[in-house]
Amino acid sequence: xxxxxxxxxxxxxxxxxxxxxxxxxxxxxxxxxxxxxxxxxxxxxxxxxxxxxxxxxxxxxxxxxxxxxxxxxxxxxxxxxxxxxxxxxxxxxxxxxxxxxxxxxxxxxxxxxxxxxxxxxxxxxxxxxxxxxxxxxxxxxxxxxxxxxxxxxxxxxxxxxxxxxxxxxxxxxxxxxxxxxxxxxxxxxxxxxxxxxxxxxxxxxxxxxxxxxxxxxxxxxxxxxxxxxxxxxxxxxxxxxxxxxxxxxxxxxxxxxxxxxxxxxxxxxxxxxxxxxxxxxxxxxxxxxxxxxxxxxxxxxxxxxxxxxxxxxxxxxxxxxxxxxxxxxxxxxxxxxxxxxxxxxxxxx
Amino acid sequence: xxxxxxxxxxxxxxxxxxxxxxxxxxxxxxxxxxxxxxxxxxxxxxxxxxxxxxxxxxxxxxxxxxxxxxxxxxxxxxxxxxxxxxxxxxxxxxxxxxxxxxxxxxxxxxxxxxxxxxxxxxxxxxxxxxxxxxxxxxxxxxxxxxxxxxxxxxxxxxxxxxxxxxxxxxxxxxxxxxxxxxxxxxxxxxxxxxxxxxxxxxxxxxxxxxxxxxxxxxxxxxxxxxxxxxxxxxxxxxxxxxxxxxxxxxxxxxxxxxxxxxxxxxxxxxxxxxxxxxxxxxxxxxxxxxxxxxxxxxxxxxxxxxxxxxxxxxxxxxxxxxxxxxxxxxxxxxxxxxxxxxxxxxxxx
DNA sequence: CTGAAAGCGCTTACAG
DNA sequence: CTGAAAGCGCTTACAG
Numbered sequence: 001x002x003x004x005x006x007x008x009x010x011x012x013x014x015x016x017x018x019x020x021x022x023x024x025x026x027x028x029x030x031x032x033x034x035x036x037x038x039x040x041x042x043x044x045x046x047x048x049x050x051x052x053x054x055x056x057x058x059x060x061x062x063x064x065x066x067x068x069x070x071x072x073x074x075x076x077x078x079x080x081x082x083x084x085x086x087x088x089x090x091x092x093x094x095x096x097x098x099x100x101x102x103x104x105x106x107x108x109x110x111x112x113x114x115x116x117x118x119x120x121x122x123x124x125x126x127x128x129x130x131x132x133x134x135x136x137x138x139x140x141x142x143x144x145x146x147x148x149x150x151x152x153x154x155x156x157x158x159x160x161x162x163x164x165x166x167x168x169x170x171x172x173x174x175x176x177x178x179x180x181x182x183x184x185x186x187x188x189x190x191x192x193x194x195x196x197x198x199x200x201x202x203x204x205x206x207x208x209x210x211x212x213x214x215x216x217x218x219x220x221x222x223x224x225x226x227x228x229x230x231x232x233x234x235x236x237x238x239x240x241x242x243x244x245x246x247x248x249x250x251x252x253x254x255x256x257x258x259x260x261x262x263x264x265x266x267x268x269x270x271x272x273x274x275x276x277x278x279x280x281x282x283x284x285x286x287x288x289x290x291x292x293x294x295x296x297x298x299x300x301x302x303x304x305x306x307x308x309x310x311x312x313x314x315x316x317x318x319x320x321x322x323x324x325x326x327x328x329x330x331x332x333x334x335x336x337x338x339x340x341x342x343x344x345x346x347x348x349x
Numbered sequence: 350x351x352x353x354x355x356x357x358x359x360x361x362x363x364x365x366x367x368x369x370x371x372x373x374x375x376x377x378x379x380x381x382x383x384x385x386x387x388x389x390x391x392x393x394x395x396x397x398x399x400x401x402x403x404x405x406x407x408x409x410x411x412x413x414x415x416x417x418x419x420x421x422x423x424x425x426x427x428x429x430x431x432x433x434x435x436x437x438x439x440x441x442x443x444x445x446x447x448x449x450x451x452x453x454x455x456x457x458x459x460x461x462x463x464x465x466x467x468x469x470x471x472x473x474x475x476x477x478x479x480x481x482x483x484x485x486x487x488x489x490x491x492x493x494x495x496x497x498x499x500x501x502x503x504x505x506x507x508x509x510x511x512x513x514x515x516x517x518x519x520x521x522x523x524x525x526x527x528x529x530x531x532x533x534x535x536x537x538x539x540x541x542x543x544x545x546x547x548x549x550x551x552x553x554x555x556x557x558x559x560x561x562x563x564x565x566x567x568x569x570x571x572x573x574x575x576x577x578x579x580x581x582x583x584x585x586x587x588x589x590x591x592x593x594x595x596x597x598x599x600x601x602x603x604x605x606x607x608x609x610x611x612x613x614x615x616x617x618x619x620x621x622x623x624x625x626x627x628x629x630x631x632x633x634x635x636x637x638x639x640x641x642x643x644x645x646x647x648x649x650x651x652x653x654x655x656x657x658x659x660x661x662x663x664x665x666x667x668x669x670x671x672x673x674x675x676x677x678x679x680x681x682x683x684x685x686x687x688x689x690x691x692x693x694x695x696x697x698x
Numbered sequence: 699c700t701g702a703a704a705g706c707g708c709t710t711a712c713a714g
Numbered sequence: 715c716t717g718a719a720a721g722c723g724c725t726t727a728c729a730g
Binding site: 004005048050051052053054055057058061063065068072073074075076079080082083086087090095096097098099100107113114115116117118119141142143236265268269272290291292294295296297308 | 354400401406407410412417425428432448467491585614641646
Binding site: 017018019020021024030031032033036055058059060061 | 699700701702703705706707708
C-alpha cells in the first residue's frame with residue numbers, strides 16, 4: 001500500500017484547471033501557458049503531488065526501465081559489467097530492474113516473465129545455460145528486445161549479442177607460453193564438454209576458451225594431453241583441488257592457464273602451497289585483470305577482458321533497439337577483444 | 350512500444366467468459382470453477398497472453414518491487430551486499446530496481462524520486478552523503494519505507510537502519526596492534542572530518558572508524574599524532590600516495606590501519622614498493638576480507654565485515670516494513686559486528 | 699492554450 | 715461460481 005496521496009485530479013481541482021491541463025503542465029508535454037503552468041506547479045508542490053508512473057506508462061507504452069539478468073552480481077566480472085550498463089542507460093533516462101539467477105535456469109525464466117509483465121522496454125541477459133533460449137525467443141516475440149551479454153544462447157538468432165573473442169583470448173595466452181618454451185601446458189577449467197573433438201561445441205566462455213587452448217596447442221604441433229586438463233566447479237576451493245591434482249602428476253605441467261578469475265585465485269594458492277617457484281618451476285596465467293593480480297608476488301599474467309566496456313556496449317545496443325521501437329532489424333553482434341598482460345608469473349625476471 | 354499484444358478482454362472473449370472471470374482464473378484470486386479456469390488458461394496460452402503488471406499494480410497498490418540505491422555496484426562490498434538483498438527479497442516475490450549513484454547526491458535524489466514515482470514498495474539506500482536526508486524523509490512521508498544500509502543519514506529518524514559497529518571494529522584493530530607492542534600506529538582514511546575532537550561527528554563508516562582509532566589510542570594513553578593520519582581520496586592510487594607520505598616521515602609509523610578495502614590495496618602496494626618487511630618493519634591491517642587477502646605474502650590481517658549479512662538483514666527488514674503496510678512503527682536499528690582476523694601482516698611468525 | 703471525454707488493462711465490490 | 719459496472723490515475727485525440 002503505497003499510501004495513495006493526491007492524484008492529478010486533486011492538483012487540477014486545486015489549481016482550478018482541467019486534469020488534462022494539469023497533466024500537460026506537470027508532464028512537460030503539449031502546450032501550457034506560463035501562468036497556468038505556475039499555478040499547477042504551485043498546487044502540486046502544495047499537495048505533495050508525485051506522478052503515478054504506472055498510469056503514465058500504461059498509456060505511453062514505455063516504462064523507461066530495462067531488465068538486467070545476471071548469474072551472480074557478487075562476481076566482480078558481472079558487477080563491473082553492470083556498472084557499465086547503468087552508466088550508459090541511466091543518463092538516457094532508464095532505470096534498471098536487476099535479477100540475480102545464481103545460474104539457475106528456472107530463476108532466469110521467472111525473471112524474464114516477471115520483467116516482461118512489468119513491461120520493461122528491453123532486457124540484457126547473461127544466460128544461465130547456453131542450450132535453452134525458448135523463453136528469450138518468446139520475450140522477443142512479445143516485443144521485448146533482448147541483448148545477450150558475455151554468453152551466447154542457442155535458438156535465439158534474433159537477439160543482439162555483445163561478447164568477447166574468447167577463443168582468440170585463450171589462443172593468445174597459450175601462444176605466450178609456447179613462445180617461452182613451454183610444451184606441457186595445462187588448463188584449469190569449468191567447461192563441461194571436455195573432449196576436444198566434442199560435437200557439442202560449447203557456446204559459453206569457458207568452453208570457448210578451452211577450445212582455443214586445444215587449438216593453439218594443435219597449431220603448434222602438440223597433441224593435447226587429457227592429463228593436463230583440470231576440471232573444477234566454479235569456486236576457489238574446487239580450482240585449488242584440481243590444480244593440486246595436476247601438479248601431483250608424474251609428468252606435471254610446466255605452465256597453467258586458468259579460464260576464469262575465480263579459478264585463478266584457487267590455482268594461485270595451490271601453486272604457492274605446493275611450494276613451486278613462479279615462473280621458474282611453474283608459469284601461471286589467469287583471466288580478468290583484478291586489483292589483486294598486481295599485489296601478489298610474482299604478479300599474475302592475465303588475459304584482460306574489457307569487462308566495463310562489455311556493459312556499456314550492451315547498454316548502448318539495447319538503447320538503440322528501444323529507440324527503433326520494435327521495427328524488425330537484423331541482429332547486431334559485437335565482439336570485443338581481450339588482451340594479454342604479461343607479468344612476473346610467466347616472465348622470468 | 351512494447352507491442353501491446355492481447356489483453357484480458359481478448360482472452361475473456363476467446364474463452365467465452367467475462368473479463369472479471371478471466372482475471373480470476375489467470376490471477377489466482379477469487380473463485381473459479383476448474384472447468385472455467387481450464388478454458389481461460391487454454392485461451393490465454395493460445396493467444397500468448399501476458400498479464401499487464403502495470404494495470405494490476407495500479408489497482409492492487411503494490412508493485413512487488415523494491416528500490417536499491419548504492420554508490421558503486423562495482424565495489425565488491427556493495428556487490429556482495431546487493432546479492433544478500435536479492436537473495437532475500439527475490440524468493441519473497443520482489444524484484445529489485447537498482448540505482449548506482451556514483452556517490453552523487455543529486456543522482457541519489459533523482460533515483461529516489463523516480464523509484465517513488467514508479468511506486469516501489471520500499472527502498473534500501475546506501476547514501477551518498479550523511480548530511481542530506483530531506484529526500485529520504487520525503488519518501489517516507491509519501492509512504493515509501495526506507496532502510497538505510499551501511500551509512501547513517503542525519504535528519505531521517507524514521508528510517509530503519511542496518512549498519513556495522515564500525516567504532517568497535519576500528520578499536521579492536523588498534524587494540525590488536527597495541528597488544529603487539531606498537532605505539533606509533535598510523536591510519537589511512539578517506540574521512541573528511543579529520544580532527545579528532547571535531548564537533549561534526551561523522552556518521553559515515555570511514556569517519557566512525559577514524560573516531561574508533563582515535564579513541565583506542567587515547568584509551569591506551571597515547572595522544573594521537575596528526576602526522577600519522579594519511580588522508581586519501583577513495584581510490585587505490587591516492588591511498589598509495591598517502592601511505593608513501595606517511596612512510597617517508599622522520600619518525601614513521603610501525604603499524605598502519607586502513608579504513609577500507611580499496612585503500613588497503615593501495616597501502617599494501619606502497620609498503621611492498623617501499624621495501625618494508627611485514628610485519629617486521631611494518632604491520633598492516635585492512636578492512637573487508639576479500640579473496641586476495643590470503644593470496645598476498647604475508648597474508649593480510651583484516652577486519653572482516655559481515656557484508657552479505659548486511660544485505661540479507663536489510664532485505665528482511667524492508668520486507669517486514671512492507672508487510673506492515675505503512676502502519677506507523679518505531680524505527681528498527683540493527684548493528685552487526687565486524688571481526689578481526691589476524692594474519693601474517695601483523696603476526697610475527 | 700484549454701477542456702470534456704474516451705480509454706489504457708486490469709481488480710474490486712456488488713448482485714445474482 | 716459468474717457477470718456487469720465502476721474505477722485506479724494518467725495521456726491522447728478532438729473540439730473550441
